[in-house]
Amino acid sequence: MNTKVDNERQQPGILAEMRNLLRQNVRNYAMYIALFVIFILFYFLTNTTFLSARNLTNLVNQTGYVAIMAVGMTIVLIIQQIDLSVGYAAGFFGACAAILMAMGVPVGLAILIVLLFGVITGAIQGLIIGKLGVPAFVTTLAFLFIFRGLLSMVTEGSGTVVVTNEFFNNISNGFLPKVFSIWGKHGLTLVVFALMMALIIIMQIKKRQEMQRYQFALISTPLMVVGIGFLLLLLGWLSFSLSGYNGLSWSILLVAIVTFIYDFVLKKTRLGRYIYGVGGNREAAALAGINVRNTVIFAFASMGMMSALGGILYTSRLRSATPTAGAGFELDAIASCFIGGVSTTGGIGKVVNSVIGAFVITSLTNGLNLMGVGISYQYIVKGIIFITAVAFDVRSQGRKAI
Amino acid sequence: MDDYILEMRDITKIFPGVRALDLVNFKVRKGEIHCLVGENGAGKSTLMKILSGIYPWGDYEGAIYYDGELKKFSNIRESTEAGIAIINQELAYVPEMTIFENIYLGHEIMKGRLINRNEQIIQTRKLLKQVRLDINPTTKMSELRVGTQQLVEIAKTLSKSAKVIILDEPTSSLNEQESTNLLSLLRELKRDGVTLIMISHRLKEVVSIADTITVLRDGKTVCSLDATTKNVDEFEIIKYMVGRDMKNIYPHRTEKKCDEILFKVSDWSAFELKKRKNVLKNLSMTVKRGEIVGIAGLMGAGRTEFALSLFGNVPGYKLTSGKIELEGKHLRLDSPMDAIRAGIGYVTEDRKVNGLVLMQDIKFNISISNLSALMKGVVIDEQKEILTASKYQNDLSIKSTSVHQKVRNLSGGNQQKVSLAKLLFTNPKLLILDEPTRGIDVGAKYEIYSLMNQMVAQGMSIIMISSELLELIGMCDRLYVMSDGEFTGELQREEFSEHRIMEMATNIRKEI
Incomplete structure (x- = not known):
């Protein structure tokens, strides 16, 4: 009897199960598929240059500041708010860091001051939104103007501020030190990737065991092996490719750490629950004893810090602060989140997917640049991809609801 | 023809x-x-x-x-x-x-x-x-x-x-x-x-x-x-x-009289800022331990406003006077969090609007009101969370495939049970139920009534707000009738009749 049931369950086969799983979790997989398609497409369109170690390294470093801001923006969007000020905030904070260092402030202290400043301005916006009840769209638009003004004010005298500090410039341009080699490749990079892969395997197995203990519906073992195998293959290839060049960059490591922390907070902690609660149903959250106002303030304070960090990464990448830095970053960050499946009506979203969304956006820019497509066309292509992604997302949601 | x-x-x-x-x-x-x-x-x-x-x-x-x-x-x-x-x-x-x-x-x-x-x-x-x-x-x-x-x-x-x-x-x-x-x-x-x-x-x-x-x-x-x-x-x-005979719409309850006063509100008044008028006027009530007390009244009489203000949630209102005592202790409630900590629970009138996070699953919705009971350091103990949610799923017989099911996909009655479970998880001494059976079917209503009886049997007290007079008459030990922000009458179980309640609710003649 039992075996018969088992047979029946397995009958659909691994491909059918895969199709089913894809259909049910389009939101979670869509951007991976998009990224994959973009990679393959550009590989051929650019005569393999797109996937060269040199370009991949470049791509990863370009994504850094967008990814960081997308992480912060994810929380803001989950709680049904928006932050338009992050672009010029990043520009302004980047300039602040450059100026502080030019004034002789030690690099570590300069970074700390700027991050703290980001938290404070973010919290002020959160307070205006959460306590006074001014809509986020209006508040952050006002702060967009303010930051823009501040940026041109601090760069007025000097114009572009050049950063000479090596440590600072290394954040977005440097790589893990080449301590040792394995097969003539960057040793430390391979070790970090190996650790990462081991961690993924352990976490997946642990999660699976837990699910089994409570007898929750599982995906079948072969499919899970295929899934993890695919991911490991991808990481393995990336590690090989990167380690053959300069190795792992500091900025990607920073993005990974920040993403990990935010993912942990959202998934595992009380604060994370509050954020999803407030985003999913604000009134219900308030009546469940959650302090909605504080949650909003937190979201904006964290966003403020992430835009400061993004500004630092961007300034470091250019080795200088310019009077126009940061223009339009907010749009890239917001687009990354929506491509990464954050719900346009709030309550749903994952930081990891937003980071992938950021990669989709920079891959597009990078690939189109390699192909020699003009900047005007790039924006048009980006717009089309963006609206397609969100339309796809909304449609898949709609179908589920009926 | x-x-x-x-x-x-x-x-x-x-x-x-x-x-x-x-x-x-x-x-x-x-x-x-x-x-x-x-x-x-x-x-x-x-x-x-x-x-x-x-x-x-x-x-x-x-x-x-x-x-x-x-x-x-x-x-x-x-x-x-x-x-x-x-x-x-x-x-x-x-x-x-x-x-x-x-x-x-x-x-x-x-x-x-x-x-x-x-x-x-x-x-x-x-x-x-x-x-x-x-x-x-x-x-x-x-x-x-x-x-x-x-x-x-x-x-x-x-x-x-x-x-x-x-x-x-x-x-x-x-x-x-x-x-x-x-x-x-x-x-x-x-x-x-x-x-x-x-x-x-x-x-x-x-x-x-x-x-x-x-x-x-x-x-x-x-x-x-x-x-x-x-x-x-x-x-x-x-x-x-x-498909079955249901002799009694309201489950029988073994009467367990207790004279200890659990909850007392006196002289409770509130002023609505927007309309510039008094919405709650010198309301006083008592609730004994293990008692179900009803609040009847027409739509707009101020019942929900009263309940929410007791729960520490008064957006747009200003409390002008009043005192709450729970177990003889004077309470000051500034937010729902205070109320939940003090042991007062409120289950909302409209579960979809302000009761549940529909896009999340059962366990999320149950645990959210009392996460501090589930913490292991800074992390939520997910095993404990699943066990807790499963326990309530069993106790309240919430019909679903697992506690991982999205609340959106549950029927009205089951959603209402999740809403209840969420507040039960805070271990309230007093539970305020606002229209607990609105829009749910007869079978589920009966289950909710039985649950209410179980809760009071365990020593909890319930304030029940309802627009269905028969439901109030069937379930309550005592009830207050509200009209235009004030209590126009208090009735003991023996005195219950639709006629009298309607008279008081429409405030035809005042009798207190």
């Missing part, structure tokens, strides 16, 4: 994995009031959506004959043009537009290329008279009470010269008086020759108004009862609805 205006034959509708309707037959005579009843999920709404073209021809099997013709509606516009109009439970109107603008929205009266505003107002005045409303057609919809809005919606269907009007739970958000008004209006419309199909959970109304009652159960037609030739009572309908 039978003059059927509408016949739905062998209707089958399949959703992925669910057979929502299975060869349903539904016949409606011209000019009758036909009530469609059944538990939640029995397929009533699906059937009406097919009839009104929301699920188009081809999406279902079977045939619709209307006025003797086979109809293949492919959208709601086609069914409206044929003379079938539907009024949903959640009214669809533009709040900031006036009555006449709402009535003629989408089929404006034109003069050339422009809207003929004056003619619309004149016509609206006639339509409003037809639904016995005496208000200015240029009043904004948002300024009307729900009962009045409902009547405007009916006027709107009349403006489209509807011959068949479908009303989905028309009285669910109305108080007793408004309901009575609506029902007598429906009778008048019937006299004018309009055919009415009404979906309702309120069986008492069904019995009083229906000419024919069709019962659906699990997507099948159980029976069609002719109420004009033979007397049908509520118990008979329930029997068909649930």
Whole structure:
């Protein structure tokens, strides 16, 4: 009897199960598929240059500041708010860091001051939104103007501020030190990737065991092996490719750490629950004893810090602060989140997917640049991809609801 | 001899994995009031959506004959043009537009290329008279009470010269008086020759108004009862609805009298800032341990405002006086968090609006009110969370595949149980239930009542707010009647009668 049931369950086969799983979790997989398609497409369109170690390294470093801001923006969007000020905030904070260092402030202290400043301005916006009840769209638009003004004010005298500090410039341009080699490749990079892969395997197995203990519906073992195998293959290839060049960059490591922390907070902690609660149903959250106002303030304070960090990464990448830095970053960050499946009506979203969304956006820019497509066309292509992604997302949601 | 205006034959509708309707037959005579009843999920709404073209021809099997013709509606516009109009439970109107603008929205009266505003107002005045409303057609919809809005919606269907009007739970958000008004209006419309199909959970109304009652159960037609030739009572309908005899709608409770006063409110007053008037006026009440105390009153009497203010949630209000004592201790509650910590729980009137996070799963919704009980360091102990949620799922018999199921996909009754579980998890001493059985079916109601009895048996106390008088009479030990922000009476169980409660609620004569 039992075996018969088992047979029946397995009958659909691994491909059918895969199709089913894809259909049910389009939101979670869509951007991976998009990224994959973009990679393959550009590989051929650019005569393999797109996937060269040199370009991949470049791509990863370009994504850094967008990814960081997308992480912060994810929380803001989950709680049904928006932050338009992050672009010029990043520009302004980047300039602040450059100026502080030019004034002789030690690099570590300069970074700390700027991050703290980001938290404070973010919290002020959160307070205006959460306590006074001014809509986020209006508040952050006002702060967009303010930051823009501040940026041109601090760069007025000097114009572009050049950063000479090596440590600072290394954040977005440097790589893990080449301590040792394995097969003539960057040793430390391979070790970090190996650790990462081991961690993924352990976490997946642990999660699976837990699910089994409570007898929750599982995906079948072969499919899970295929899934993890695919991911490991991808990481393995990336590690090989990167380690053959300069190795792992500091900025990607920073993005990974920040993403990990935010993912942990959202998934595992009380604060994370509050954020999803407030985003999913604000009134219900308030009546469940959650302090909605504080949650909003937190979201904006964290966003403020992430835009400061993004500004630092961007300034470091250019080795200088310019009077126009940061223009339009907010749009890239917001687009990354929506491509990464954050719900346009709030309550749903994952930081990891937003980071992938950021990669989709920079891959597009990078690939189109390699192909020699003009900047005007790039924006048009980006717009089309963006609206397609969100339309796809909304449609898949709609179908589920009926 | 039978003059059927509408016949739905062998209707089958399949959703992925669910057979929502299975060869349903539904016949409606011209000019009758036909009530469609059944538990939640029995397929009533699906059937009406097919009839009104929301699920188009081809999406279902079977045939619709209307006025003797086979109809293949492919959208709601086609069914409206044929003379079938539907009024949903959640009214669809533009709040900031006036009555006449709402009535003629989408089929404006034109003069050339422009809207003929004056003619619309004149016509609206006639339509409003037809639904016995005496208000200015240029009043904004948002300024009307729900009962009045409902009547405007009916006027709107009349403006489209509807011959068949479908009303989905028309009285669910109305108080007793408004309901009575609506029902007598429906009778008048019937006299004018309009055919009415009404979906309702309120069986008492069904019995009083229906000419024919069709019962659906699990997507099948159980029976069609002719109420004009033979007397049908509520118990008979329930029997068909649930497929079992349910002698008692209200479960028996072993009385356990306890004289200890658990909760005491005195001199509780609040001022509404926006309308600049006193909404709560010197309210005083006591609740004993293990007691169910009811608060009756008409819509707008201030019952929900009272409950929310006790729960520490007063947006837009200012408390001007009052004192709360729980177990003899004076409490100061500034937020729902304070109230929950002190041991007061509030289950909301509308679970979808402010009770549940619909897109999240059962365990998320249960644990969110008391996460501090589930912490392991800075991390939420997910195992403990799952076990806790599973425990409540068992205790309250929440029907779902697992605690991982999204709340959105649960039936109304099960959602209400999740809503209850969420507050039970905070271990309240006093639970305030605001309309705990609104919009859920008879079977689920019985389960909720039984749960309430269990809770008070364990020493919890309950304040129950309800618009259904029978429910209050069936469940409460004592009740207060509220009218226009003040208590107009207190009744002991022996004194309960619908008549007396209504008198006090309408404040015909004051007696305290």
